[in-house]
Amino acid sequence: AFSGGDAVARFQAMRGHNVLHPIGWDAFGLPAENAAIKRGLHPKEWTYANIEQQARSFRRMGMSFDWTRRLHTCDPEYYRWTQWLFLKLFERGLAYRKNSPVNWCPNDATVLANEQVIQGACERCGTVVERRDLTQWFFKITDYAQRLLDDMDDLVDWPDRVVTMQRNWIGRSEGASVTFTIDETGDEVEVFTTRPDTLWGVTFFVFAAEHPLVRKLAEIGGTLEQVEPLLERVLSTPLTAREEADTKEGVALGVYAVNPVNGEKIPCYVAPYVLMEYGTGAIMAVPGHDQRDLDFARQHGLAVRVVIRPEGEDRPDEEPIEAWDHEGVMVNSGPFDGERSPESIAKVAAWLEEQGRGRATVTFRLRDWLISRQRYWGAPIPIVHCPEHGEVAVPEDQLPVLLPDDVDFRPGGESPLARHPSWKDATCPKCGQAATRDTDTMDTFVDSSWYFFRYCSPGDETQAFNPEKVGRWMPVSQYTGGVEHAILHLLYSRFFTKVLHDMGLVSFTEPFPRLMNQGQVIYGGASMSKTKGNIVEPMPVVERWGADTMRLMMLFASPFEDDIDWKLIAGDPDRRPGVTSWLGRVFAAAGEAAERDAVDPDDLRRLTHRTIRGVTEDLERFRFNTAISKLQVLTNEMRSALDAGGGAREAASALAQMLAPLAPFAAEEVWREVLGNPASVHVSAWPAYDEDLAREERVTMVVQVDGKVRDRIEVEAAVSEEVCRELALASERAIRAIDGREVRQVVVRPPRLVNVVTAG
């Protein structure tokens, strides 16, 4: 949970690091806007009120944020620089406007980026998205696809699943593009294939419904009557909601394509299973080696040809039952007969290039980032549309382009800013003619893609960030966030950082070399949401038992990366939580220790130093649950030592300090009030441990007979192999278990274990 990040910040500060632990609010965007509309409030009013409440809650929880660097992305002082960055991308051709089919959420009345469409539905509200052809602003993230992929290999230390998710999202595939010619018209059509080695097995050709040639070809082929209804239906279906139902559906166009490798004429089809969004919107179909093509061929009675056979299997080219997509040897493939298949892919690609009929190509699944939104609560796009000069950048000295307050901000088909009586009126910065402002706002993810730079020089009125200060603080030593950011925020931020690097503004290319995913707090197995009404506010627990209890409950409940089911953890709200009782025992033990003159007994000293070592390691690795467990063990041992009349001052001091990052209020009270230190525990230096003391001196050696534990013997940690063997074989319990059988082998692993293997 979130207090883990705070614990690490406090821990690293105590270790002497210069820690920048900032806080900010990504406050523009749909959730805030929708919530405000629902309450009948202005988004600005609602947002700031909400921020204040959260800030209070954070303070109450003892979060050690540097409040002087606090940011809100909806402040004009902030979004001025978001707009500036937009203009920098525009200058470099990385922000551009184009007409294309886009995802439209009818409920939120705005377009969405591909990344914000989950299983065909709006990420925010769950409404099935529609497709619309609109002119929108895009960021050219596809220019960076390869670098976004490569840099994950050696520049970031991230959870595997996040790396995998980004990799899948970018979706690089290697193959070849091949040019087919339409026999009747001479049109050249490019296709992409990952399997150019199957080119000789192509028996038909399929276009996506959106392909620009479809209508023309149908007309020439005389099939417009059959094709038209299919197009109409497919084009009106939501982009992402074309399900398996129409897998084998398709209509012949009545024209033929010429296979460039063998001159064969193959029939052309239009079918919904081919997507315009991937590759070129047209495919060569190889039913012998692709299951979908085979299904389609069966349905439409098309030829199937095998061109790759399992090696060594002298099988005739009968109709395959299943498309063979494994390795093998090429057959029926002209000059390539006998070549081994996966290896031949590159050769075929090279050969195509020689012949001028194709070339090796790499495609990516990643699309350009659509950043226009037809909503009010966002940073206005700083562009003016001039009848003569087209899209013109707002001059930097006129930034920010302020978001007006007096707007009917309810969503409705076009941007609310367009409905404002005068806001969009402007003059062209180039010619001074009357012009119109762009009335869309930017996707919130633009705001959050660069905020970490702003934290380094938050008040700077002359630049987005101070490069020198960025050089000092960045990249971020430790980033934390939920997995929900695995693709969106992390991908966009990496893109922005690379762009800024290419502009010469920053010296590094990855903003977050180290990332930890924190789990969410859920309730009864379901994620908490306002609509489900199962939000657990931290405040009731904090009011009743204190912030430290809340922090410890969350940190102790499970590993940092795992979700916490509050229903399972919380217990009876009227009963004192276990961690609270523990803190009580810490106070009592420290109090007793403070009154004792005796020095800590040896066993306790050793445990204290071992605990410091262990907790230090645990906090470095975000393992708060085991760190707390170790502190509880130390507390128990202190109490035993005190009960036996010994001292526990060293233990109490170290305990208070190690508690400081986790339970800052209790730790401070123990440190100052109970132990009488004049300065704060939070400015004390993290305790050091003595290697010799931390090393265990006596350990329990286990004696096994045939793998079963039969005895335990206390030995010196430095005990020799011989002594271990002797002790084990002398053990009465072991002798009883051996029961006179022949001893075949004695495995000795000093000082922990001896295993006596018998003939039985």
Add this chain to the structure above:
RNA sequence: GGGCGAGUGGCGGAAUUGGCAGACGCGCAGGAUUCAGGUUCCUGUGUCCGCAAGGACGUGGGGGUUCAACUCCCCCCUCGCCCACCA
């Protein structure tokens, strides 16, 4: 359909990466304190047999490697997440 991850007591979870399974805590049971509830303290608590000493079993299921497997390998089951007509 593809990819990734996970399955350990009544519950949350430990286990130095092949070496004492269940640390620490919650819960529960018994006891002490208390008029009572709560608090606090002590004891016990994987399952089965046994008064006990002790023994057998035990990390989703099945097989394997090893002196030794929660950990490594193969097959299967269940759950979670991500992607999904990706050519």
